[in-house]
Amino acid sequence: xxxxxxxxxxxxxxxxxxxxxxxxxxxxxxxxxxxxxxxxxxxxxxxxxxxxxxxxxxxxxxxxxxxxxxxxxxxxxxxxxxxxxxxxxxxxxxxxxxxxxxxxxxxxxxxxxxxxxxxxxxxxxxxxxxxxxxxxxxxxxxxxxxxxxxxxxxxxxxxxxxxxxxxxxxxxxxxxxxxxxxxxxxxxxxxxxxxxxxxxxxxxxxxxxxxxxxxxxxxxxxxxxxxxxxxxxxxxxxxxxxxxxxxxxxxxxxxxxxxxxxxxxxxxxxxxxxxxxxxxxxxxxxxxxxxxxxxxxxxxxxxxxxxxxxxxxxxxxxxxxxxxxxxxxxxxxxxxxxxxxxxxxxxxxxxxxxxxxxxxxxxxxxxxxxxxxxxxxxxxxxxxxxxxxxxxxxxxxxxxxxxxxxxxxxxxxxxxxxxxxxxxxxxxxxxxxxxxxxxxxxxxxxxxxxxxxxxxxxxxxxxxxxxxxxxxxxxxxxxxxxxxxxxxxxxxxxxxxxxxxxxxxxxxxxxxxxxxxxxxxxxxxxxxxxxxxxxxxxxxxxxxxxxxxxxxxxxxxxxxxxxxxxxxxxxxxxxxxxxxxxxxxxxxxxxxxxxxx
Amino acid sequence: xxxxxxxxxxxxxxxxxxxxxxxxxxxxxxxxxxxxxxxxxxxxxxxxxxxxxxxxxxxxxxxxxxxxxxxxxxxxxxxxxxxxxxxxxxxxxxxxxxxxxxxxxxxxxxxxxxxxxxxxxxxxxxxxxxxxxxxxxxxxxxxxxxxxxxxxxxxxxxxxxxxxxxxxxxxxxxxxxxxxxxxxxxxxxxxxxxxxxxxxxxxxxxxxxxxxxx
Numbered sequence: 001x002x003x004x005x006x007x008x009x010x011x012x013x014x015x016x017x018x019x020x021x022x023x024x025x026x027x028x029x030x031x032x033x034x035x036x037x038x039x040x041x042x043x044x045x046x047x048x049x050x051x052x053x054x055x056x057x058x059x060x061x062x063x064x065x066x067x068x069x070x071x072x073x074x075x076x077x078x079x080x081x082x083x084x085x086x087x088x089x090x091x092x093x094x095x096x097x098x099x100x101x102x103x104x105x106x107x108x109x110x111x112x113x114x115x116x117x118x119x120x121x122x123x124x125x126x127x128x129x130x131x132x133x134x135x136x137x138x139x140x141x142x143x144x145x146x147x148x149x150x151x152x153x154x155x156x157x158x159x160x161x162x163x164x165x166x167x168x169x170x171x172x173x174x175x176x177x178x179x180x181x182x183x184x185x186x187x188x189x190x191x192x193x194x195x196x197x198x199x200x201x202x203x204x205x206x207x208x209x210x211x212x213x214x215x216x217x218x219x220x221x222x223x224x225x226x227x228x229x230x231x232x233x234x235x236x237x238x239x240x241x242x243x244x245x246x247x248x249x250x251x252x253x254x255x256x257x258x259x260x261x262x263x264x265x266x267x268x269x270x271x272x273x274x275x276x277x278x279x280x281x282x283x284x285x286x287x288x289x290x291x292x293x294x295x296x297x298x299x300x301x302x303x304x305x306x307x308x309x310x311x312x313x314x315x316x317x318x319x320x321x322x323x324x325x326x327x328x329x330x331x332x333x334x335x336x337x338x339x340x341x342x343x344x345x346x347x348x349x350x351x352x353x354x355x356x357x358x359x360x361x362x363x364x365x366x367x368x369x370x371x372x373x374x375x376x377x378x379x380x381x382x383x384x385x386x387x388x389x390x391x392x393x394x395x396x397x398x399x400x401x402x403x404x405x406x407x408x409x410x411x412x413x414x415x416x417x418x419x420x421x422x423x424x425x426x427x428x429x430x431x432x433x434x435x436x437x438x439x440x441x442x443x444x445x446x447x448x449x450x451x452x453x454x455x456x457x458x459x460x461x462x463x464x465x466x467x468x469x470x471x472x473x474x475x476x477x478x479x480x481x482x483x484x485x486x487x488x489x490x491x492x493x494x495x496x497x498x499x500x501x502x503x504x505x506x507x508x509x510x511x512x513x514x515x516x517x518x519x520x521x522x523x524x525x526x527x528x529x530x531x532x533x534x535x536x537x538x539x540x541x542x543x544x545x546x547x548x549x550x551x552x553x554x555x556x557x558x559x560x561x562x563x564x565x566x567x568x569x570x571x572x573x574x575x576x577x578x579x580x581x582x583x584x585x586x587x588x589x590x591x592x593x594x595x596x597x
Numbered sequence: 598x599x600x601x602x603x604x605x606x607x608x609x610x611x612x613x614x615x616x617x618x619x620x621x622x623x624x625x626x627x628x629x630x631x632x633x634x635x636x637x638x639x640x641x642x643x644x645x646x647x648x649x650x651x652x653x654x655x656x657x658x659x660x661x662x663x664x665x666x667x668x669x670x671x672x673x674x675x676x677x678x679x680x681x682x683x684x685x686x687x688x689x690x691x692x693x694x695x696x697x698x699x700x701x702x703x704x705x706x707x708x709x710x711x712x713x714x715x716x717x718x719x720x721x722x723x724x725x726x727x728x729x730x731x732x733x734x735x736x737x738x739x740x741x742x743x744x745x746x747x748x749x750x751x752x753x754x755x756x757x758x759x760x761x762x763x764x765x766x767x768x769x770x771x772x773x774x775x776x777x778x779x780x781x782x783x784x785x786x787x788x789x790x791x792x793x794x795x796x797x798x799x800x801x802x803x804x805x806x807x808x809x810x811x
Contacts, residue, residue, distance in 0.1 A: 412614065491652055492685035494672040496699045496751045506698065510689040
């Protein structure tokens with residue numbers, strides 16, 4: 001390998017390792033110093049603080065229940081999308097998978113609007129917020145505190161992660177060669193639906209189901225904005241880390257906070273490591289499903305028959321899920337036109353208004369308006385785009401090249417090296433996605449800011465977290481496309497006299513233009529919606545991002561009736577930008593892409 | 598065809614882990630000569646071509662092209678052209694765009710001259726007026742011709758053809774083999790065809806070299 005190529009291979013790995021692990025190392029060192037405990041001893045201190053009591057159990061329970069229900073609800077959608085030629089099937093899939101790219105703060109305020117007194121559930125007697133009516137009766141009968149909050153959180157996690165089940169399961173289901181199913185129907189081991197499930201579908205789909213489950217579990221385990229707003233009286237480990245992280249770096253004063261953050265971070269890291277190892281193993285098993293792929297020109301979808309009983313059932317289910325997916329987004333937009341008005345001495349009513357939209361550039365909080373926060377967000381997003389996309393492309397290229405070098409290696413040593421270099425890079429680049437945004441934010445604030453306080457004055461500083469979180473999405477968008485490129489293109493170009501750089505710019509990048517648009521749109525959407533890391537690093541202030549600013553507005557004491565419609569108008573703007581980016585992603589997504597983002 | 602040796606392969610070895618694909622393989626090719634490497638699957642024909650191009654490093658021996666050892670020369674600087682078994686026309690460029698990639702800008706030709714070269718070669722291969730055609734709209738035979746034209750425009754010292762006719766029907770294949778041979782002969786270009794089809798080898802080559810599993 002030439003020196004330039006070697007540098008291009010090693011430099012991104014080193015840079016990314018430093019950006020990910022160095023702040024974490026500094027952060028953990030700081031926490032251990034302030035907490036005066038080892039990470040494992042700190043775990044036992046979590047329950048000693050009022051906010052930490054029951055947090056470990058709550059985190060595992062909510063993540064497990066969210067995962068189980070998401071998978072159970074997602075499988076029928078994936079199955080029907082794969083097997084039936086619904087009218088507008090592509091659009092339905094796009095709508096069902098849209099929540100995954102939505103900023104978590106949009107989901108939080110959307111569900112708040114849905115379950116509030118002005119929402120559609122309240123008149124039906126379902127009050128998940130104040131827990132009156134049916135929910136109050138459930139609470140009284142069972143002794144379960146705040147069941148409404150828990151139900152809202154699980155619903156929001158399902159809303160967010162349904163896309164994962166669909167993305168992981170739909171492609172193998174739609175690509176399964178019909179001849180395989182037809183042949184098993186003729187055998188004793190597949191002559192009824194249960195035996196086919198046991199002998200064909202489950203063995204085929206279980207790696208994908210398991211991979212979707214692991215990802216859903218990780219995202220539910222590490223969710224922050226939804227927990228913060230929908231279960232105000234319950235803490236998850238992520239919320240504990242975020243809300244105690246501010247004081248955790250201060251010696252003596254922050255000892256208790258440091259212990260709680262250190263203990264939470266330790267459990268979180270161990271859990272996520274185990275989940276990632278499991279995911280890696282499952283995805284390796286998953287690759288055995290490829291031989292079942294359809295040949296070109298074959299179509300798997302059956303025509304949709306409108307009048308059969310199962311079709312009516314499926315239609316009803318689809319419409320229900322469609323309403324479920326759209327409701328929080330509509331609620332956000334609707335709430336931007338609603339304002340609280342006093343009636344008499346004690347009562348309030350809601351009226352239609354445009355004042356929320358008119359106040360976007362005037363209503364300020366900590367000297368920042370929503371418009372200013374939006375421009376801050378756009379600045380960070382642009383920087384993320386400029387760094388994360390080239391970095392992700394180089395990473396994807398390196399991983400692919402390492403795989404090829406492993407395949408063509410002349411010695412076992414070289415084969416071993418390149419194989420594990422590829423796998424190591426793949427895991428490294430996925431690491432920020434798995435360790436949670438708050439943990440990245442803590443690494444940045446407790447590690448980097450405590451060591452070099454002047455960094456907080458640099459305008460680009462908050463973008464570090466965004467770049468780390470967006471890069472895995474870029475790699476996952478580009479890598480499958482690079483793998484599917486005909487390798488002879490590059491060889492043919494080389495023989496036409498094009499050097500490596502010329503080949504990259506004239507052949508490879510133009511051929512990857514679709515996936516690059518997908519990756520860029522995703523990087524922008526991820527940066528614009530990033531909440532956890534930015535919340536920990538910035539809290540609120542002049543350089544606040546739009547999601548953090550919306551959160552701050554909702555935290556404001558509710559005397560000013562303008563706050564909610566203005567925050568909802570800001571959320572609507574963020575939602576609209578994300579929707580545009582999502583349309584770009586769907587438009588340029590390669591056919592049959594699945595299992596990736 | 599002259600008696601001047603253009604390609605000299607001497608005792609090259611190539612193995613993948615325990616699998617010896619090429620074992621002390623030797624071959625000499627004269628300038629302007631067209632040879633066919635004939636042999637069963639797995640005998641190392643394609644590996645030999647990949648070594649000639651520089652996509653694979655040889656374990657020992659040497660390859661000399663016009664008397665120069667190719668050991669440390671990257672593929673793009675070897676003056677070797679290749680028509681692959683699969684279609685390698687770049688789908689993001691039309692026929693003309695693909696052909697222009699084959700023309701070196703180092704030969705002081707301006708943009709108009711390059712366009713003229715592309716048009717002329719299309720006429721030579723019987724695809725006059727195809728400049729703006731999308732490569733996806735070409736038939737199998739047309740695509741092969743454009744690939745050959747693109748390779749010819751790069752003015753290689755030797756052209757390697759890795760079973761380029763295998764996916765075509767018999768009539769089209771025979772016509773394309775004859776046309777390709779005629780073109781190579783007119784331009785006095787050395788070529789090596791890899792094939793497992795004796796009839797194809799006889800129709801195309803001046804000399805047939807039999808390869809067997811080492």
